[in-house]
Amino acid sequence: MVHIDQFAVEQWMDKYENDAKHNLAETCCASISLSDLVNLSETSEISNNILDFSRKQVYGAIRGTAALRANIAALCSSNAPVPLPDEQVLVTNGAIQANFLALYTNVGQDDHVICHYPTYQQLYSVPKSLGAQISLWRSKENDCWRLDLEELKSLIRPNTKMIIINNPQNPTGAVLARDTLQGIVDIAREHGIIVHSDEVYRPLFHSVEQEELPPSILSFGYEKTVSTGSMSKAFSLAGIRLGWIASRSPEIIEACASVRHYTVISVSQVDDQIATFALRSPTVHNLLKRNIALARQNLKLLDAFVKEYDWACRWVRPKAGTTAFVQFVNRNGQPLDAVGFCKSLQAKTGVMLVPGSRCFGNNVDFRGFVRIGYVQEHRVVAAGLQELRNFMEEEYEKLAVA
Ligand SMILES: Cc1ncc(COP(=O)(O)O)c(C=O)c1O
The missing domain is CATH 3.90.1150.10 (Aspartate Aminotransferase, domain 1)
Known part of the structure; x- marks a missing residue:
């Protein structure tokens, strides 16, 4: 077992x-x-806009509707020099499933994984359960919970498969700045390591200056990056259980989609419609x-x-x-x-x-x-x-x- x-x-x-x-x-x-959501959308046509009552409840779009994936891709692309293509997004039941699927797909026995710490336990306990060796990369409380890139270099092993970060970080509310993210990507690129970033609290940067807003991990021009997110935290809609995996790598998306077939088939069409509505402008x-x-x-x-x-x-x-x-x-x-x-x-x-x-x-x-x-x-x-x-x-x- x-x-x-x-x-x-x-x-x-x-x-x-x-x-x-x-x-x-x-x-x-x-x-x-849902009524609050309609009020935020500046429209009163609830049934036509938020939910199509005439739509038959089939499985629907297997990876998520084109409209929803486009909205998520746009969200992941803010401040990115190159927009994320819509097909690089897979819709899931919350970020919890997004993390699970991406970790299950990308980490195997005998791999080594480096994980930002403290963080949401799923991010290190799931790789551990898959047989991976785990190194915790501790953020320093006495340095505003920053991470030390020299320490990251010292943690790398020949079998390091993945670096896992959580930005913004649960529980500290700290943010990994753009130059730290760039440093992580540079080190990962040198060794061909995947960077998995749980970005479920993006883009709730309430105390960061505009010019210091860090972009998504998908915005650094490195293919082997994965971002997970959801409607639960910054978007106040945990009840629709809707999240996503986004990656710059078509191979990673296809591998995750293949595993996803065993666990999801498709996400609820009702949830998909509500999330699509919530993520469009001006509602979002x-x-x-x-x-x-x-x-x-x-x-x-x-x-x-x-x-x-x-x-x-x-x-x-x-x-x-x-x-x-x-x-x-x-x-x-x-x-x-x-x-x-x-x-x-x-x-x-x-x-x-x-x-x-x-x-x-x-x-x-x-x-x-x-x-x-x-x-x-x-x-x-x-x-x-x-x-x-x-x-x-x-x-x-x-x-x-x-
Ligand atoms: C860092 C982090 N990732 C993922 C999740 C899962 O969120 P959800 O499945 O609601 O999107 C949580 C929930 O607390 C979280 O804090």
Whole structure:
């Protein structure tokens, strides 16, 4: 039987999310309804535009409709010198399936894989389950969670098949800058290594200057690049379960399509139509404008909280995405037991957070860290932080250290 490690963050969400009164663990921008989506589209013709009610519910376009793939290709091509051809996109059930398919296709036993860390556990646990050797490439908290390219060079082995990055990064909200991406591509090209970039939080760059916006990994003129993304995070539509694999390499797309036949056949035609609608202009721009404004507004609240409790909280202010990685310490500067903290907080106040040590650090790294999702509805974040304040006053100093 295949052995795969337990998926700690998804298990935590499964266990605690339904009972959360103030969910500050959510990683999607505040979700929207189909009516909200129509309002953002500046049209009122809901049935004609968003869903074709007369369409027979056959399997439909196997790889995704031409219209949807064109919209995704355009999204992946922003700031790219050469646009991504539409046929270089495969539609999947969320980014989770996109990652799984691309990793299952491109990584085999005896391969070596280098993975950005900390990150979404799927990105290293799936290659590990396929028999690959894994090297974690640690981003440096004391250097704003940057990655060191010299270290990457030292991690390369003769059998290195893939470098996996997550940009923007979950859980830290850090961004890999253009020159870092260029460095990764240069090193990968020299050794013929595939670069797999989970870009599910693109393009939610709420605290990055316009001239510093990093392009997709597909924009560096290197064929062996894969980008995965979805409608869940920056586009507020996790419920339609729609994601994608995009690559500059026709061989990689064909290999993924071949594996995909065993698991997907086609994605729901209803989901395909809704995503096509959401990703067209002006809807997509209005949606992103809404979410970037929400991220900035809520981040101010979180920033104020971290300043107010500066004796207890340490962080690198996030620049993009929907999550912040905050370390909680006691009056002596010792990191708290993050699991105990999250359990006690939720039991006493209904505020849900995610313990970083359990869900991003295999119980070894990131002591005292919690992940906070702050791109919820403003009132949810405000109420959750108020409850957290009450907890800080009444309960916090009773908590155990790690
Ligand atoms: C980095 C990352 N990749 C992929 C996913 C999966 O998202 P979805 O399948 O909803 O697109 C998540 C969800 O939290 C994530 O954080």
